[in-house]
Amino acid sequence: MDLKYTPEEEAFRAEVRAFFEAELPADIRSRMRLGKRIRKDDLVRWQRILHGHGWGAVMWPTRFGGTGWNVIQQHIFEEERADIGAPPQNAFSLKMLAPVLMTFANSAQAEYFLPRIIAGEDWWCQGYSEPGSGSDLASLRTSAVRHGDHYLVNGQKTWNTWGQYADWIFCLVRTGTEGRPQQGISFLLIDMKSPGITLKPITMLDGEHEINEIWFDNVRVPAQNLVGDENKGWTYAKFLLTHERTNNAGIGSCKRALKNLKQIAAAQVSHGRPLIEDSRFRDRIAQVELELMALEITNLRVLSATASESRALGPEVSMLKIKGSEIQQTLAELQMLALGPDALPYLREALEMDWVADPWFAEHYRPYAPPLSGQYFNLRKTTIYAGSTEIQKNIISQMILGL
Amino acid sequence: MDFNYSNEQLALQETLQRFIGRDYGFERRREFARSPLGFSAEAWARYADLGLLSLPFPEEFGGLGGNAVDIMLVMEQVGRGLLLEPYLSTIVMCGGLIRDAASEPLKRSVLPRIGAGELKLALACYEAAGRYELSRVACTAVHGAEGWRISGRKTVVLDASSADYFLVSARTGGDSADGHGISLFLVGREAAGATTFAYPTQSGGRAADLRLDDVAVDASALIGAPGEGLAVVERAVDRGIAALCAEAVGIIVALNEATLNYLKTRKQFGAPIGKFQALQHRMADMFIAAEQARSMAVIAAVYADSDDAAERRRGVSGAKAYIGQAARFVGQQAVQMHGAMGVVDDLIVSHYFKRLTMIDLSLGDADFHLARFSDMLA
Numbered sequence: 001m002d003l004k005y006t007p008e009e010e011a012f013r014a015e016v017r018a019f020f021e022a023e024l025p026a027d028i029r030s031r032m033r034l035g036k037r038i039r040k041d042d043l044v045r046w047q048r049i050l051h052g053h054g055w056g057a058v059m060w061p062t063r064f065g066g067t068g069w070n071v072i073q074q075h076i077f078e079e080e081r082a083d084i085g086a087p088p089q090n091a092f093s094l095k096m097l098a099p100v101l102m103t104f105a106n107s108a109q110a111e112y113f114l115p116r117i118i119a120g121e122d123w124w125c126q127g128y129s130e131p132g133s134g135s136d137l138a139s140l141r142t143s144a145v146r147h148g149d150h151y152l153v154n155g156q157k158t159w160n161t162w163g164q165y166a167d168w169i170f171c172l173v174r175t176g177t178e179g180r181p182q183q184g185i186s187f188l189l190i191d192m193k194s195p196g197i198t199l200k201p202i203t204m205l206d207g208e209h210e211i212n213e214i215w216f217d218n219v220r221v222p223a224q225n226l227v228g229d230e231n232k233g234w235t236y237a238k239f240l241l242t243h244e245r246t247n248n249a250g251i252g253s254c255k256r257a258l259k260n261l262k263q264i265a266a267a268q269v270s271h272g273r274p275l276i277e278d279s280r281f282r283d284r285i286a287q288v289e290l291e292l293m294a295l296e297i298t299n300l301r302v303l304s305a306t307a308s309e310s311r312a313l314g315p316e317v318s319m320l321k322i323k324g325s326e327i328q329q330t331l332a333e334l335q336m337l338a339l340g341p342d343a344l345p346y347l348r349e350a351l352e353m354d355w356v357a358d359p360w361f362a363e364h365y366r367p368y369a370p371p372l373s374g375q376y377f378n379l380r381k382t383t384i385y386a387g388s389t390e391i392q393k394n395i396i397s398q399m400i401l402g403l
Numbered sequence: 404m405d406f407n408y409s410n411e412q413l414a415l416q417e418t419l420q421r422f423i424g425r426d427y428g429f430e431r432r433r434e435f436a437r438s439p440l441g442f443s444a445e446a447w448a449r450y451a452d453l454g455l456l457s458l459p460f461p462e463e464f465g466g467l468g469g470n471a472v473d474i475m476l477v478m479e480q481v482g483r484g485l486l487l488e489p490y491l492s493t494i495v496m497c498g499g500l501i502r503d504a505a506s507e508p509l510k511r512s513v514l515p516r517i518g519a520g521e522l523k524l525a526l527a528c529y530e531a532a533g534r535y536e537l538s539r540v541a542c543t544a545v546h547g548a549e550g551w552r553i554s555g556r557k558t559v560v561l562d563a564s565s566a567d568y569f570l571v572s573a574r575t576g577g578d579s580a581d582g583h584g585i586s587l588f589l590v591g592r593e594a595a596g597a598t599t600f601a602y603p604t605q606s607g608g609r610a611a612d613l614r615l616d617d618v619a620v621d622a623s624a625l626i627g628a629p630g631e632g633l634a635v636v637e638r639a640v641d642r643g644i645a646a647l648c649a650e651a652v653g654i655i656v657a658l659n660e661a662t663l664n665y666l667k668t669r670k671q672f673g674a675p676i677g678k679f680q681a682l683q684h685r686m687a688d689m690f691i692a693a694e695q696a697r698s699m700a701v702i703a704a705v706y707a708d709s710d711d712a713a714e715r716r717r718g719v720s721g722a723k724a725y726i727g728q729a730a731r732f733v734g735q736q737a738v739q740m741h742g743a744m745g746v747v748d749d750l751i752v753s754h755y756f757k758r759l760t761m762i763d764l765s766l767g768d769a770d771f772h773l774a775r776f777s778d779m780l781a
């Protein structure tokens with residue numbers, strides 16, 4: 001047992017840090033640091049820079065162009081990424097779809113799509129949830145009917161993240177109605193430019209456009225875009241969700257948020273002193289720091305055990321998702337509470353880089369303030385998406401505890 | 404003890420419920436929130452017709468002589484309907500302050516006009532370095548031959564954009580954290596040297612930061628005795644807190660109704676999700692939270708009228724702390740149990756949640772009031 005990083009790992013951290021310092025574009029870094037709106041272009045640019053350095057996919061094996069890093073290296077990379085304020089990479093492409101393609105797709109599909117993902121050429125989004133199928137995903141009804149060399153897809157997906165940017169969508173579709181609902185599901189890759197696809201934005205509670213509804217009206221999809229076997233999609237979907245949930249622990253981002261929280265609490269004033277000296281608030285920070293300390297090690301223990309036993313991730317990722325999402329929410333809440341009355345203004349335009357406050361207003365209204373309330377509201381989604389906390393607890397109860 | 408509303412109170416409640424149902428539905432409310440004014444001028448006129456704007460004022464000033472329980476009843480509906488009009492600022496806090504502390508001539512000139520819907524006021528009592536402390540006032544008022552000259556900054560002045568007058572706390576003596584030496588002034592929004600930086604709030608209303616650069620007001624603008632303004636503004640804010648508690652209860656009850664309805668109608672795994680025990684127990688906790696919150700809102704309302712500052716503070720701070728926590732629980736869980744439907748702008752649920760969050764952050768959050776309450780533990 002040793003919780004210290006080895007000299008090699010420390011050297012690796014320094015290398016990652018130096019690369020980020022040198023190569024992360026200053027404008028992207030500023031937007032991330034100040035909580036401004038991030039655009040597709042920011043993420044694509046950053047993906048291409050990473051790819052140019054051979055770091056386009058840190059969680060992929062080398063045979064697909066990944067770094068082949070172990071879980072500790074990936075963890076260090078993610079920590080440094082979040083700390084310096086580099087944007088996260090597109091998880092739908094790199095962390096969710098890619099493992100499915102590597103494991104279940106045919107070689108033609110893998111050889112075509114994976115290089116395009118790592119090079120930042122294709123942007124992928126996810127077509128899972130439907131209006132009637134959220135937690136009960138297997139009840140989904142979007143249908144794909146085979147007609148010779150193509151499928152005809154009809155139906156509606158919802159809660160689709162960043163579909164407005166996407167070139168492709170990976171979808172769960174119903175190809176069979178026999179047996180249990182899970183048995184008739186297939187995993188289909190659909191070009192977003194296909195005729196018959198309509199995307200409608202959903203405004204979230206923070207006023208931002210991040211998610212969409214997507215309609216499919218007789219969309220022709222080449223049969224070669226089926227991943228794996230017809231009616232086996234549920235297996236692939238569950239595999240993907242397991243990867244998604246690991247990703248949801250978000251340790252690096254939480255550490256960055258904790259740092260931000262402490263800085264804000266030091267800058268805000270309460271009873272004539274820095275808020276961070278107020279024991280009532282300080283204890284709240286301490287409490288969430290404890291949760292995060294524990295989760296970091298739990299996360300690494302789970303990932304290391306999985307890697308050393310060469311087995312797939314299992315239901316234990318549910319606990320990472322539950323804790324990670326709760327910690328993110330708590331950190332966002334505390335940052336908002338730290339603002340006090342300054343959490344009330346809704347300055348939508350302040351999320352753009354070129355926003356300039358009236359100088360006398362800016363004297364007290366700090367640059368970190370504008371995004372914080374919206375962020376608290378927005379992050380309520382984290383205990384809902386990717387399998388709600390309630391679903392994760394069912395998984396733990398049934399699959400780990402045998403209840 | 405008597406926990407029942409009178410027939411008049413019940414009639415008022417029903418009138419408001421009918422008004423919200425007919426004229427202040429969710430879609431209309433969204434239009435009002437997006438309009439430049441940020442609320443409905445028509446609704447404000449309607450409140451005047453209904454007597455709501457003169458409710459807490461004495462009859463000799465054209466009022467109805469209502470008490471804090473009447474205000475509680477109104478504010479609960481303000482919560483349920485997510486009403487955007489500046490009732491809290493103009494009627495409860497500023498109107499109440501003028502009623503309590505202003506000179507007879509000022510009351511005579513101002514209160515009837517407030518009651519008629521002709522005048523709106525905003526309470527400018529918080530500053531950047533003060534957070535939720537009313538005593539931390541750096542804004543100054545200097546006495547001269549022709550009255551007072553006021554300079555300073557006030558932050559997040561609720562409903563400032565539509566106010567005709569600001570009630571400003573300014574220092575006429577003592578240092579910046581001193582409880583004594585604070586005075587209150589009535590400042591017209593058009594006064595030379597008064598500037599606002601206005602913005603919408605996270606829950607749809609309007610607020611502004613206020614800058615006063617050597618603003619001249621005449622001697623009659625001073626409200627109450629010079630240097631003795633803190634107790635007056637504290638009393639007004641205590642009434643505001645009691646009103647916010649009632650508003651929060653209105654929202655909590657409405658959110659519970661919406662959530663319960665969703666549990667009964669949303670089907671997953673072949674059954675309404677309300678059949679799952681994990682959700683049943685949480686809904687039961689939300690029901691209990693609502694009842695407990697209501698009790699605290701009653702306590703706040705009853706003590707808000709007390710002349711004993713310590714008793715009043717204990718009641719309203721206790722209620723604000725408790726309701727802040729209850730609102731956080733109910734708001735977060737209502738969103739959670741609505742799933743993704745809880746985080747979209749198109750449903751009223753997220754708007755209730757945001758308003759509850761902003762109520763907590765207004766006039767002192769749960770931590771601030773818990774500290775005040777625990778400082779007074781017997």
